[in-house]
Amino acid sequence: MGENFGRPRPVVALDSSGVLLKFAENRSKIYSFDRVFHPGSSQDEIFLEVEPVIKSALDGYNACIFAYGQTGTGKTFTMEGTPDCPGVVPRTIEAVFKQASDSNHTFLLGFSMLEIYLGHLKDLLVPHPHPAKPTDPMSPCLSIQTGPQGEIEIENLVTIQVNDFQQAIRLYRLGCRFRSTASTNSNKSSSRSHCMIRISMTCLDAAERRRVTNKMWMVDLGGSERVLKTKAWGRRLEEGKAINLSLSALGDVINALQRKRHHIPYRNSKLTQVLKDSLGEDSKTLMLVHASPQEEDLCETLCSLNFATRVRSIHLGHEESTEARVKKEVAMTNLQQTMKQIEDERYEVRREIKKLNDKLENLTRIAPSSSEQQGVSHPFIEVPQSNTEAVKKIGNVTATPLPRFMRATICSRQKSGIDHQTSEEKDPVPARRRKPSSHRAESVTFPIKNMSGYNSESSISRTSCLVGLKYSADNETEYSQDISECDIKMIVFPERDKSLRSSSHQSGHISHREGYGNRNTNKFNSPKFLKINNWLHLHKDASNASTCQSKQVIAIPTPKNKNMGNRQWVADNLHDEKRHDYESAKRKIKYDRIKELADVGVAGWFISERATDTTPTVSNDFVNENSISPFSTSESIIMTQVQGPVYDLSIKDNKRTSTPPDTRCSRLNHQKKDDNGANKRPMQVITCEAQCSEAFMLNNSWGCSFSSSDVTNSIVGPIEDFRVSISRSELKSKCQEGPIKMGKTSEDEDLHVSAQHSGAGITPRLYKLRSQRGLLMDKANQKEDLPMPFIEFLGNAQNKGICDLLKEKIQILCTSALLGLGAQSLDFGHDFFYALML
Numbered sequence: 086m087g088e089n090f091g092r093p094r095p096v097v098a099l100d101s102s103g104v105l106l107k108f109a110e111n112r113s114k115i116y117s118f119d120r121v122f123h124p125g126s127s128q129d130e131i132f133l134e135v136e137p138v139i140k141s142a143l144d145g146y147n148a149c150i151f152a153y154g155q156t157g158t159g160k161t162f163t164m165e166g167t168p169d170c171p172g173v174v175p176r177t178i179e180a181v182f183k184q185a186s187d188s189n190h191t192f193l194l195g196f197s198m199l200e201i202y203l204g205h206l207k208d209l210l211v212p213h214p215h216p217a218k219p220t221d222p223m224s225p226c227l228s229i230q231t232g233p234q235g236e237i238e239i240e241n242l243v244t245i246q247v248n249d250f251q252q253a254i255r256l257y258r259l260g261c262r263f264r265s266t267a268s269t270n271s272n273k274s275s276s277r278s279h280c281m282i283r284i285s286m287t288c289l290d291a292a293e294r295r296r297v298t299n300k301m302w303m304v305d306l307g308g309s310e311r312v313l314k315t316k317a318w319g320r321r322l323e324e325g326k327a328i329n330l331s332l333s334a335l336g337d338v339i340n341a342l343q344r345k346r347h348h349i350p351y352r353n354s355k356l357t358q359v360l361k362d363s364l365g366e367d368s369k370t371l372m373l374v375h376a377s378p379q380e381e382d383l384c385e386t387l388c389s390l391n392f393a394t395r396v397r398s399i400h401l402g403h404e405e406s407t408e409a410r411v412k413k414e415v416a417m418t419n420l421q422q423t424m425k426q427i428e429d430e431r432y433e434v435r436r437e438i439k440k441l442n443d444k445l446e447n448l449t450r451i452a453p454s455s456s457e458q459q460g461v462s463h464p465f466i467e468v469p470q471s472n473t474e475a476v477k478k479i480g481n482v483t484a485t486p487l488p489r490f491m492r493a494t495i496c497s498r499q500k501s502g503i504d505h506q507t508s509e510e511k512d513p514v515p516a517r518r519r520k521p522s523s524h525r526a527e528s529v530t531f532p533i534k535n536m537s538g539y540n541s542e543s544s545i546s547r548t549s550c551l552v553g554l555k556y557s558a559d560n561e562t563e564y565s566q567d568i569s570e571c572d573i574k575m576i577v578f579p580e581r582d583k584s585l586r587s588s589s590h591q592s593g594h595i596s597h598r599e600g601y602g603n604r605n606t607n608k609f610n611s612p613k614f615l616k617i618n619n620w621l622h623l624h625k626d627a628s629n630a631s632t633c634q635s636k637q638v639i640a641i642p643t644p645k646n647k648n649m650g651n652r653q654w655v656a657d658n659l660h661d662e663k664r665h666d667y668e669s670a671k672r673k674i675k676y677d678r679i680k681e682l683a684d685v686g687v688a689g690w691f692i693s694e695r696a697t698d699t700t701p702t703v704s705n706d707f708v709n710e711n712s713i714s715p716f717s718t719s720e721s722i723i724m725t726q727v728q729g730p731v732y733d734l735s736i737k738d739n740k741r742t743s744t745p746p747d748t749r750c751s752r753l754n755h756q757k758k759d760d761n762g763a764n765k766r767p768m769q770v771i772t773c774e775a776q777c778s779e780a781f782m783l784n785n786s787w788g789c790s791f792s793s794s795d796v797t798n799s800i801v802g803p804i805e806d807f808r809v810s811i812s813r814s815e816l817k818s819k820c821q822e823g824p825i826k827m828g829k830t831s832e833d834e835d836l837h838v839s840a841q842h843s844g845a846g847i848t849p850r851l852y853k854l855r856s857q858r859g860l861l862m863d864k865a866n867q868k869e870d871l872p873m874p875f876i877e878f879l880g881n882a883q884n885k886g887i888c889d890l891l892k893e894k895i896q897i898l899c900t901s902a903l904l905g906l907g908a909q910s911l912d913f914g915h916d917f918f919y920a921l922m923l
C-alpha cells in the first residue's frame with residue numbers, strides 16, 4: 086500500500102502454483118510451488134494447505150511448519166495471525182485437538198514454546214526479563230540433547246500437558262508475550278528471534294503409529310534483512326546478524342538434503358540442531374515462503390524464491406513402486422530362508438565338531454595304551470613267536486605312558502589303519518592289524534595258473550612278522566604292528582592313497598628325524614618297491630614321472646622254482662632272528678661315502694645318469710644280496726620267520742628328480758650269524774630302488790647287477806624289508822675284517838642299507854619299526870657291550886641265465902606296454918596284469 090500502490094509489481098502470482106518474477110521489462114522467471122497465495126488469500130486458504138501435515142503428525146511423524154522470508158513480509162502475520170484472523174499456529178493447535186479427539190486413540194499433548202535469540206534457546210513459557218541493554222545478562226540458554234535413537238530433546242524446556250485447545254492457546258499467547266521483538270526500519274514489530282512452538286504427541290494405544298511420541302514444530306523464523314536497508318545497529322544489528330547466520334545454516338542444511346550428501350550440517354546453528362529430527366528423513370516439513378511484492382525487495386524475493394525452490398526439490402523419502410516393493414519383500418524372504426539354512430548348517434557343523442572333539446578326547450585318553458603296543462619294536466625285546474608273549478613283553482617295557490608328543494596322532498593311526506580302541510577293551514592282538522590284512526586279502530584267493538610251485542597254504546602263514554607301518558604325524562615315528570595272526574599272502578595297494586601311504590610309511594622309517602612337513606619333499610618320500618616277477622610299481626602317468634606322487638602297485642605272485650628249497654632253508658634259519666634296522670641315518674650322507682664303501686668292497690653299486698639331482702643318497706641305493714641281519718639301536722625292523730629269500734626291486738619316486746630316472750643299485754653280500762656266532766648259509770636279498778618311469782623300466786631298470794638266478798627265480802614269499810643304518814667306519818672296518826657288525830651308528834656317518842627278504846609263499850612286505858619311545862629307550866640303555874648283529878658280505882650271488890633275463894624283460898615290456906596303453910587307468914587290478922603276465 087502506500088506510495089507503490091497501483092504500480093506494476095515485479096512478483097505476480099500467476100496461478101495457484103506459479104509465481105512470475107519480473108526482473109526487467111523483458112526478463113522474468115516463473116517459479117513453481119505447491120501452492121501460491123496472493124496478498125488477498127485468507128488464513129483459511131493457507132491453513133487448508135497446512136492441515137495435511139497435522140494428519141501426518143498425528144500418525145506419528147515428526148513435522149515442521151515454518152515461515153521463511155524477508156523481514157516484514159508477513160511471517161508472523163501468517164503464523165500467529167490476529168485475534169480476529171488467527172494464523173497457522175492457533176489453527177493448527179485447534180486442529181490437532183480436534184483430530185486427536187476424533188481419532189480412536191488417546192493422545193497426550195504437550196505444549197512448549199521457545200525462541201532462539203542471538204543463538205540462545207530461551208523458554209518462552211518461563212517469564213524472564215528482557216535485557217534492556219546490550220550489556221544486560223542473557224537468560225540461561227537451554228541445551229540440546231540427542232537421544233540414543235537420534236531424537237532431539239531440549240533440556241529443561243518446559244512442556245505443559247494441554248488437554249484442550251483453550252489451554253494450549255493460553256500458553257501460546259503467554260509465550261508470544263515473551264518473544265523478542267523490536268522495531269526496525271522494515272517492520273515496526275519485527276521479530277528479533279526465531280519463535281518455535283512445539284506440540285508433543287504421545288499415543289500409547291496406537292501400535293500403527295510411526296512413533297509413540299512425536300512432535301510438531303511450528304516456527305516463525307526471523308526475517309532475513311539487509312543491514313543497509315534496516316540500518317540496524319547495536320543489538321538490532323547483532324540480532325539481524327544472528328538471524329541471517331541461522332538462516333544461512335538452514336540453507337546449508339537444505340542444500341545438503343537436496344543433494345543427498347552424506348553429511349548434513351545440522352550442528353552449524355541452534356536452529357538446525359533443534360529441527361534436526363524434523364527436517365530430515367521420516368519427517369514432514371512444510372515451508373511457507375513469504376515474498377515482498379515491492380520492487381525494491383526484488384533481490385530478497387529472488388533469494389527467497391530460489392531458496393524455496395531448493396527446499397521443494399528435496400525428496401527425503403524413498404518412494405518406490407509397488408513392483409519394487411514386492412521384489413524387495415521377496416528378496417528379503419529369500420534371504421531370511423537362506424539365513425535359516427545357514428544357521429541350521431552351522432548348528433550341524435558345531436554338533437559335528439563337538440562329536441569329533443569328544444572322539445579326539447577319547448582317543449587321547451587311550452593313546453598311552455596304543456603306545457604300549459607300539460613298543461613291540463624295542464630292539465632289546467625278544468620278539469616272541471606268539472602274540473601273547475609279545476604283549477607281555479611289551480607290557481613290561483611300556484609300563485610308563487608315553488608323553489603326548491610321542492603318541493601317534495589320529496591321522497597316523499588312521500593312515501596305518503589302526504582301530505581306535507583302548508587296549509583294555511581288546512584282546513592282546515590289536516585290531517589295527519585287521520585293516521592291513523583286509524585289503525591285502527584281495528590277492529589271497531587268486532587262482533594262478535601253472536603255479537605248481539606256489540603253495541597257497543604256505544603263503545597263508547601265521548608268522549610273527551612285524552608289519553603294518555604306522556607313523557605318527559607329530560614326530561614321524563613309525564610304529565610296528567604285530568600281525569602274526571593275520572593271514573597274509575600278498576600286499577596289494579590298489580588305490581593311490583594306499584600307495585602313497587605305504588610309500589610315506591616306508592620313507593618315514595628312513596627319515597623319521599625329519600619333520601612331518603618334509604615328508605613330501607623327502608627324496609625318500611615315495612619308495613616303491615618293485616619285484617621283478619611279483620611287484621610292479623609303475624607310474625600311472627609316465628609323463629609325470631618326475632613329479633609322480635603315487636603309483637599303482639601291481640603285485641604278481643609267481644610260483645616257486647627249484648631254488649625254493651634253498652630259500653626255504655634260509656627262511657628257516659632266519660626264523661626268530663631279530664633284525665633291527667638302523668633307520669636313523671640321515672639323507673645328507675654324501676655320495677663319496679657310498680662310493681668309498683663300494684671301493685672297499687662293502688657294496689657294489691650302479692648309478693645311472695641323473696638329470697637334476699646330482700646328490701645321490703645312500704639309503705635305498707643298494708642292492709643287497711643275501712640276507713642281512715642287522716641289529717640296530719636307532720631304528721629297527723625286526724625280521725622273524727622269514728621263509729625264504731627273495732629279491733626285490735624298489736621303485737621310488739623322487740619329486741625333485743626328473744626323467745631320466747635314477748637307478749641306483751648296490752649289492753651287499755651278507756652272512757648271517759646265529760646267536761653263537763656261527764655263520765649260517767648266506768642268503769640273497771636284492772634290492773634295487775629306482776625312480777622309475779616306463780621307459781626307465783624298459784631300458785634301465787634291470788641293468789642292476791643282481792644275479793640272473795634271482796631274477797628268474799620268480800619266487801614270491803613273505804617279504805621282510807628292513808633298512809639299516811651303519812656307520813661308514815664300521816662298514817669299512819667290518820668289510821676289512823670280514824663280517825660287519827652293525828653297531829652303534831654315528832650321527833653323521835650313517836648309511837642306510839635297504840634290504841628285503843622273502844620266504845616261500847606270498848606274504849606282504851612286513852615291517853617292524855620301533856616306536857619313538859623305543860628309540861628313546863635305546864638311547865638311554867645303549868651300552869657298549871650290547872650284543873650286536875653283524876653283516877658279512879660274501880660277494881655276489883650266483884648268476885642267472887640269459888633266458889631268465891630275457892623272460893623278465895619280456896614280462897616287463899608287456900606290462901609297460903599295457904600300462905602305456907592306459908590299461909591301468911581302467912582300474913584293472915593286479916590280477917589282470919598277472920594273468921596277462923602269465
Ligand SMILES: Nc1ncnc2c1ncn2[C@@H]1O[C@H](COP(=O)(O)OP(=O)(O)OP(=O)(O)O)[C@@H](O)[C@H]1O
Pocket residue numbers: 124154155156157158159160161162163272274275276277306307308309375
Ligand atoms: N497478508 C497480510 N494481510 C494484512 N496485513 C499483513 C499481511 N502480511 C503482513 N501484514 C502486515 O505487515 C506487517 C509486517 O508483518 P509481519 O510482522 O508478519 O512481518 P514479518 O515477516 O514477521 O516481519 P519480521 O520478520 O520482521 O518479524 C504487519 O503489520 C502485518 O500486519
